[in-house]
Amino acid sequence: MYPIQREAAVHLLAECVKLATVNPPGNEKLAADWLAELLTQMGWAPTVEDLGENRANVVAVLKGTGEKPALVYNGHLDVVPVGETPWTYDPFAGISANGRLYGRGTSDMKGGLVAMVMAGDALQRAGVRLKGDLIISGVADEETGALGAKAWVQAGGLQGVGAIVIGEPTDLDVYVAEKGACWIEVTTYGKTAHGSMPDLGINAVMHMAAALSALSRLSLPFQPHALFDRPTLSVGTIQGGNKTNVVPDRCTATIDMRTLPGMRHAEVLGEVRHVLDGLREAIPAFTYDMRVIAERAPVAADPHAPIVETALTILEARGRRVIPKATPGYATDASVFQPASGAPFLIFGPGIPHLAHQPDEYIEIDTYLESIELYCELAQCYLS
Known part of the structure; x- marks a missing residue:
């Protein structure tokens, strides 16, 4: 078992949801600075890339031995507006009720990104030896023009990367293509x-x-x-x-x-x-x-790529028989990363796809916590 701080994981996601990084205008620097401080407290050395107008990316690396190409865990920092439909719970309060955490961005996709951070923390505290770097990146503007993803690519963020996992909402299903x-x-x-x-x-x-x-x-x-x-x-x-x-x-x-x-x-x-x-x-x-x-760009990964097969093996060991599929319609920053790097990608996260951009958006807390374990296993197995 990995030393996952379960109560802290729920609390930190709630705190991240409270940061109203609504796009437009974005204001993702709020979340980038918050994550950078959190990662620093965890013993990492994060960098914040200022994109101007209160927008930013944040990147941190858990160093491996260099025997394998790096693995990227990626998510976006921005969320969409809440709309005019009344919410049962304040969309920026991070309220837990009925086994769920409610708020804008819980499923799409602060849940996936914070889970990745918690997984990186657990791997580091467990002293897991990785043969390649684990790179965690939070980028701005996925919901509009992919400003953050493009800036990170231009800065050389994908050099030496062997695979990319994007924590968009899939309800722990495996997506390998998007229109x-x-x-x-x-x-x-x-x-x-x-x-x-x-x-x-x-x-x-x-x-x-x-x-x-x-x-x-x-x-x-x-x-x-x-x-x-x-x-x-x-x-x-x-x-x-x-x-x-x-x-x-x-x-x-x-x-x-x-x-x-x-x-x-x-x-x-x-x-x-x-x-x-x-x-x-x-x-x-x-x-x-x-x-x-x-x-x-439309993109598709090889469904037999090692990162995909590793994820399927881990899920099957937990009783989840999954067949790789396409996203239900949404686009992700894979449309920027894959053409730029040629690296295989996997879209895999704890959020619920049909709740993206909806009123009363939520994430199932048990699924969110399970995803942290899965991200730990995926990184350790792929980079072993």
Whole structure:
């Protein structure tokens, strides 16, 4: 058994939840500094990478002998807004009730990150000898633009890394793939006129309607993947016009495209442009602009990679028979780490996937504590 401080683990997660690192704006430096102080008290030598505007990453290393490449335990420090729906418990109070710890970020994903820190502490206090470094990283901005992950990669954080474990909510299931995301903003243009004389104007909203109708029929080319169904395209927002009796001269829509491993976003964007350019023939006055507003690559790990098989073996020994699968839809910082490093990754955490971004978010305390043991075993077995 590992010397896991169970009461301290629950208390520390509650304290981390109290840090309102809501993105936007993020304020992740609150959590980065807090974790750095905690890790220092545990005998580590953490570093905080200041990203400006009260945003930061935190990284700490449990040194191994150097006989094996390093293992990364990663999580993000930011959480999403609580929304307008009332909560039963204060989302930033870290309240325990009914075997659960409630609060924004308990499942997504401060629970996973604090569990990783507690596992690192237990391994160090147990004097476990690792053949490779165990790197624990908490990064900013996963929920929006992956600012923290990109900064850490650019700083060389993944040099010498052999595998990456991301503690996103999986309910201790094993995820090895995720769809990519390509968000675009399309703007159509027209000419204003009085609403009673629409023929004197060019209606940008009607042009947008034609554009979205055409895009809804777009079939994106893709290679079938065992873990996914198909790519998707969804209109998220639309804004146009400023008064009922004025023909609108501008309309903007945002579109969320989810892509599969093997799909190149440049080619996907080319397909979209081809559809929109084609409307110019049918609608002579049709004009538009398009820009990418966010992008994450689709990624998939080898389900037989040593880090994955090690996790499956550990889980099976505990009576959990798990088959590697894809995330239920969400993207993670694996979309940054895997293309940059080529290292196999595993998404594996104690949070509950369907509670991410939901009111009354919580984590099961027993599952959270079990994850600390599993992270200990995974690091020791993989780096032995």
